[in-house]
Amino acid sequence: MPLRIPFARVNWVNTVFLSVITLLALVASPIYLWHHGINWFQAGMMLFYIIATGMSITLGYHRLFSHLSFKAKWPVRLFTLVFGSCAFENSALNWCSDHRRHHKHTDHDDDPYNISNGFFWAHIGWILFKVNPEPPLDNVADLRKDKMVMWQHKWDKVIALVVGFLLPAGLGYLHSGPVGALGGFLLAGVLRVFLVQQCTFFINSLCHTVGRQPYSTRCSARDSFLMSLFTFGEGYHNYHHEFQHDYRNGVKPWNFDPTKWAIWLLEKVGLASNLRRVPSSRVVLAEIRVARKKAEATLAKISNHHDHAWRESAERMAHELMERFSESCSEMEKALSDSVTHSKQAVETWRKEAREIIADLGRLRRRRMPLTV
Ligand SMILES: [Zn+2]
Ligand SMILES: [Zn+2]
Numbered sequence: 001m002p003l004r005i006p007f008a009r010v011n012w013v014n015t016v017f018l019s020v021i022t023l024l025a026l027v028a029s030p031i032y033l034w035h036h037g038i039n040w041f042q043a044g045m046m047l048f049y050i051i052a053t054g055m056s057i058t059l060g061y062h063r064l065f066s067h068l069s070f071k072a073k074w075p076v077r078l079f080t081l082v083f084g085s086c087a088f089e090n091s092a093l094n095w096c097s098d099h100r101r102h103h104k105h106t107d108h109d110d111d112p113y114n115i116s117n118g119f120f121w122a123h124i125g126w127i128l129f130k131v132n133p134e135p136p137l138d139n140v141a142d143l144r145k146d147k148m149v150m151w152q153h154k155w156d157k158v159i160a161l162v163v164g165f166l167l168p169a170g171l172g173y174l175h176s177g178p179v180g181a182l183g184g185f186l187l188a189g190v191l192r193v194f195l196v197q198q199c200t201f202f203i204n205s206l207c208h209t210v211g212r213q214p215y216s217t218r219c220s221a222r223d224s225f226l227m228s229l230f231t232f233g234e235g236y237h238n239y240h241h242e243f244q245h246d247y248r249n250g251v252k253p254w255n256f257d258p259t260k261w262a263i264w265l266l267e268k269v270g271l272a273s274n275l276r277r278v279p280s281s282r283v284v285l286a287e288i289r290v291a292r293k294k295a296e297a298t299l300a301k302i303s304n305h306h307d308h309a310w311r312e313s314a315e316r317m318a319h320e321l322m323e324r325f326s327e328s329c330s331e332m333e334k335a336l337s338d339s340v341t342h343s344k345q346a347v348e349t350w351r352k353e354a355r356e357i358i359a360d361l362g363r364l365r366r367r368r369m370p371l372t373v
Pocket of ligand 1: 102203204221237241
């Protein structure tokens with residue numbers, strides 16, 4: 001079937017901008033590097049811009065402005081608004097409106113980057129094409145009251161061009177003349193925009209396609225350690241969709257989530273406060289519930305297995321697992337509904353129990369279980 005592009009719906013501004021950025025990043029930047037290499041000043045500036053603009057999206061646009069997962073003093077808000085603009089991902093007001101709709105309507109028609117429309121649509125298609133009619137900005141009333149957010153909304157493109165492109169070119173010029181200016185523009189400007197944008201886009205596409213679902217199977221969101229490496233910790237998307245107001249995306253202490261560490265540090269130096277955390281007991285309960293669902297699905301598969309001896313022992317193990325799931329679940333649900341503050345020790349015991357049951361389930365699903373439980 002021939003590919004039919006709905007030209008009437010193409011957003012030409014976005015399409016031309018993204019095409020030029022892609023072309024310059026993939027062709028002009030390598031040619032520059034081939035001829036002139038990269039000096040320490042340019043490398044440092046590029047690294048600073050990647051971290052500043054990338055984290056302004058994850059820490060600022062996403063966790064602070066979209067989800068209000070903590071409060072921040074004005075220097076943090078100003079910094080993330082200015083460098084957020086430089087990522088060329090629209091103003092914070094627009095970004096947050098899209099993102100809040102994504103959470104409210106995940107996988108459905110009103111989700112702007114609905115993965116059900118395909119990987120390409122969720123990744124970049126939704127930016128290249130206009131939606132008719134354009135959805136109203138009716139879910140960001142709180143941000144409209146924020147003068148700084150409204151200032152950035154008004155000047156977004158100017159800030160992006162001046163601080164995102166002209167400043168690195170100017171600094172490059174001051175350091176090493178016209179060639180340095182070109183290097184600053186191509187490396188800390190264009191190539192950096194391309195890399196940061198693609199990483200953000202992969203959250204909407206890859207993190208709704210590939211990865212694990214330990215906390216919820218309600219929607220397509222998935223946890224991906226690999227993606228967290230490239231997105232300042234935003235790869236733990238399954239957790240994030242289940243507990244969107246938590247300032248952490250990687251909730252486990254060992255999860256690679258530089259954004260949560262940065263927020264924690266900002267709190268320590270008095271620049272952030274009111275960090276929102278989901279109680280550990282609720283997180284463990286979510287894990288147990290998902291594991292129980294998976295155990296039910298595994299049990300259904302086991303009953304169709306051709307090897308009689310294997311099937312019998314697997315079924316025995318699965319039934320025992322199901323019993324343990326039910327016990328743990330009802331014990332935790334009761335404790336949570338009693339709204340008693342749980343001791344650290346109690347939560348730790350549940351967590352340990354949950355981990356053991358989930359590990360047993362994993363063994364069962366991989367069919368490498370011992371014959372006795
Ligand atoms: Zn998502
Ligand atoms: Zn979110």
